Amino acid sequence: MRTDALQNRERLIDVARQALEIEPPPTMAAVARAAGVGQGTLYRHFPTWDDLVLAVHRTDVGELVDMVPELLETHSPRDALRIWLGRLAEYGRIKKGLGSAIHSAMHEQLAGEGYAPVVGAIDALLDAGKADGLYRADVTGEELLLLVGFLWRLDLTEGRDERSARMLDVVLAGLVR
Template sequence: MTTGAAGSTGSVSPRRADTRRNHERILVAAGESLTATGEVSFNAIAKHAEVGVGTVYRHFPTPEALILAVYEREVRHLVDVVPVLLEKYAPAEAFRVWATDHLAHYMMTKRGLADALRAATASRGELPASAYEAMVGAVSTLLAATTEAGVVRADLDPVTVLRGLGGLLHLDPNGQWRRDAAALADLLWRGMAAPGAAACD
């Protein structure tokens, strides 16, 4: 006995798979454009993604929709890497690597995206709530692991810690931001650490 519908077997139709590939290629191209120039040109993005400009418009009818999608994709990467880091490193080191190698790197290399995002959300006055909640969730996961390991205080609020990490935005992308990010992470860690816990290095 066979099933006639692709959905009943769990497979993805070639057309749907192609749509997903195009969607991701557009986001990658747009992300690179925003990083480099802070601008969104549907024609340039279509050329870079190797799709028709009409395809870009079908996926993202406005520049604002595309910018928000790129932002949410970048946030998703920051969130998804947390469990990978916790598998690879001890909890304290995972926190430091996430803060300095991932979050700081994102903030320093995505200034064009940040500027475009501010313009795209000017009418709303706020960033997508789902992205913010995802970032709080990522910090919560890191805090749960470090708390269980006994290296941070148990009373830490993930929102407060995320606000502290927001200081990374003030680093100079043209200066020694990696060194400064490590110094900021160390300062924050000293306030988070449980009595007698080792430094975050």
């Protein structure tokens, strides 16, 4: 893909990501305008709204998964896991508003595509802590994902970040050997 086409695609995904936080989401034409491209450019990259939403989801999950090695390189396993789970929670809160933007079949596809990579990322973070003797050996990434699912259910109110941090501390304390 040409550099300008790649930049247009990335800009469209960034604008759509922000648009998905708005209820109801804007039209495709509004996304194109906000990204500073023509509708033809938008439709060449994303023929349908579903294609655009899937691209945002794939990009976001990819970024979440791809950050694991750097976190483990620059932080202790405990801090890396905490930081990553915080990012996962933020992603979940943002995507909570997708309800009107997607239909149930697409929701299943999004969940299916993102589930295994996210569980794999959590397993990698847990394995680093297990190797250091920090975490219990019997906890899996899937179990931890189920436990922290509450974080993206928190309302977007004042004090949410502090509450989320306290709740995450409780979950992470249960991992310690």
